[in-house]
Amino acid sequence: KQEVTQIPAALSVPEGENLVLNCSFTDSAIYNLQWFRQDPGKGLTSLLLIQSSQREQTSGRLNASLDKSSGRSTLYIAASQPGDSATYLCASYGGATNKLIFGTGTLLAVQP
């Protein structure tokens, strides 16, 4: 059974700190991995999509890496700001199961 796990479930950091969010997955034959942001009461916004042939993607202060052999992805946020406070979810499409599986997210709070 394909599983996607995000630890920790919640994280609080002071403004300006660099931080890393973790995502692990059990299906190494993934087609892609996506990182999303979800604000309270809102839908998901796609941040970065890493295709299976890629190792990382960058957008502004965000950098996501993918290591299929270890079943891990990380989302690096540089110089965090209060506006970055949200829930961050990862999702991977498993080649073995043909399903897009979402993690349950990490709730990030950036303190001013």
Added chain:
Amino acid sequence: NAGVTQTPKFQVLKTGQSMTLQCAQDMNHNSMYWYRQDPGMGLRLIYYSASEGTTDKGEVPNGYNVSRLNKREFSLRLESAAPSQTSVYFCASSEALRGSPREKLFFGSGTQLSVL
């Protein structure tokens, strides 16, 4: 830019009532999806549509029906609502087909549904 638009945003139903959730996208995407989000369970796929007139069941299709009216619109119908269908429902779309490495999802803002 509207993106993916869902209506209504909130709905309260009594057990046994029916309703239709509407979704429309203006990005000319082929793929459209309906998900439900429940605490501690992540998002789960209800139905998927690769193109107008085609639909496929996802992980949790029981109790739901869908209709892909045209390329823009994908509706989700609850024929006889049950308390277990209390959830937040999201519509999404993608330019790529399901399972493609390029499958980037764009989500609507969701419908919070309570079934009493």
